[in-house]
Amino acid sequence: MPIKLTDIARLAQILEKSGVDTIEIEEPGQSLKLVVDTGPRMAASAAPAAPAAPAAPAIDHSVIAKADVAGHFLAAHPWRDQPFVAQGQRIEAGTTVGLVKIGLLYAPIVAPAAGTVDAVIAETGATVGYGTPIVRIRPLS
Amino acid sequence: MIEILSVTGPASVQDLGRFDQYRFGVGTSGAMDDVALRAGNILLGNDENAAGIEIPMLPFKLRFDRNMAFALTGADVEAEISGRVIPPWWRSRARTGDVLTIKAMPRGARLYLTVGGGIDVPMVLGSRSTQFRGEFGGWHGRPLQVGDILPCAASTATIGELGVEPAEITLARPNTAADETIVRVVIAGEYDGFDAATQALFWSSSWKITPQSNRYGYRLQGPAVKPKAPIEKRSHGIVPGVIQIPPNGQPIIQMRDAQTSGGYPKIATVIGADLWRVGQARLGSRLRFEQTAYTDALAAEAEMSAYLDRLRTNVRLVEETRICRSS
Structure with a gap:
């Protein structure tokens, strides 16, 4: 099932509300990556x-x-x-x-x-x- | 099915209660902490009136005879299933043969075990609750015993591990000290039969919950609260939450297995939204009464409903998210 534009808008809203900055959805034949600008919060x-x-060991x-x-x-x-x-x-x-x-x-x-x-x-x-x-x-x- | 392997004290099958038989003198019974029973059932996707097991004492141990989802709510709990620790207010899954051991209840007085689909005992007079007084309902009308095998309704819900914020946290009351429960009450019929000093004593005292407290009622200990003149009344209808003053001046709070009538003077009534707090108050701990107006009692009821509404919405949302991800 193709991802609808309204779904994307709704997902973006959820991201913004929940304070999550990225979501990736992968399905056969399609993938979606949404990035919300949460610069200050990230920092x-x-x-x-x-x-x-x-410090990470040489081989982690x-x-x-x-x-x-x-x-x-x-x-x-x-x-x-x-x-x-x-x-x-x-x-x-x-x-x-x-x-x-x-x-x-x-x-x-x-x-x-x-x-x-x-x-x-x-x-x-x-x-x-x-x-x-x-x-x-x-x-x- | 689940089999009881170890039980202490009067553990019983309870749903929300039997509400249509009061006029025949049949009390409500039902979970002493109805908020916890509802929360467990919401977590499992059950009807909120599905029957669970109310566990007031430890140790308690049972075995699951098939794969099923279950939840523990109510009192804080140290529990284990096949070596896995189960946090309080939590749902999880059991596999056939798994043994659930309840090791400790660090706070609160009653634990609720709910299972996917509910405990499937017959409905008697409109409820699955055990009626101790009448010895009917629940499992053969009696407390659970070792060896009892309880039928569970089938449930199709696929369910992962999930916890809920305990009602005591979400619905916390201000100024609550450890080991003292503050409950809101409205004054009752015979309040004016006590003089001002006695009324003040009732409000200011920290009442000790005596060991003679159970599903029928809580007997409290403190300074004697006596009416201006002895009050003799004919038996009249009473409900869970009513606080009576018998001749010795030591209050009794009527609870879920209370008789439907009584003649002692009533000084106050615990509001419906705080009855579960009484149900979770431990023997030996203390209770304090806070006078509340009827409108505030309704507001408290609304606050409790809002907690349950939010819980239903949150569970549905998380379930949908998981289904989306796995499809």
Whole structure:
């Protein structure tokens, strides 16, 4: 089914409201990439994340747990003091490493592979979007 | 089907309640925290009146005899299914043979387990709720026991992991201290039978919830609140939320399994929008009453409805997004 112009307009509105800057949709025979100009917001959110990330090793085998929905990142459940995962923690594939808060809902962010938590990249409260890196994991072996 | 492997205290099957039989003296029963039961059912795409299990005490353990979606809402919970941790106010999936273990309830007093399609016990007098007093409804009209195998309705919904912001966070009340629940009340029929000093005592006291508190009613402990002169009334209709003052001056809040009539003087009534807060107040913790006007009680009701409306909309939106992405 072709993507209609009205769909694109609606998607752009959603992007703007949710604070997500990019969306890519790929379907057989067509692809769509929408980029919203969120320059100042990008700069603001990129700054605190940078110092937290240690220098990447020469060959980076790490895997990244990413958000798959737009919202605000929560490292811990609001009823918990402890975050879902902490640096150095051993986790399994499918472990919940954090939440994305969308309105009243909490969508889990899950580890794509078993390993050790290298770093929680995202900051609690940060606006995240589809594909935003949340946790870097050093996979087993 | 689900099989109860371990149960303590009166866990029971409850839906929102039995509302059409009051004139025959049949009380409402129903979930003590109706907001939590609704939230669980909304998460699962169920009818909001679908029956779930109300769990007031631990340990509690059950096994799923087929693949199904379930949700835990209400009290905060430390729960595990096949080694996976389930956060509070959460829906997840169980596979055939999975065992769900409820290990702790760090806050709140009642946990609700809802399943995709609902617990499929027969409707009795228009509801699936267990009527403890009359011993009907729910599962054979009694609390659950080890070995009970509860039928679950079929559900076609395909469902991923998802959480909800607990109602206690969204509908937080100002000035709430830890271990004290503030509930809003409107004054009731015999309020004027108490002198001003006694009325003030009722409002200012921090009432302790005694261990003699359950689905029938909460018995509170504090300074004696007594009327100017003994009030003798014939039994008359009462509803869950009514606060009675028996001769010893220690208030009783009528709850979901209350009788439909009583004769003690009524000093006040907990508003409908705050009854769930009473249902989640723990034994030994404290309650304080805040006087509210009828119009504010209606506004609180509207606020609660707005929370549930938002929840329905949010769940529908996230579900649509996921379907779009996977198609």
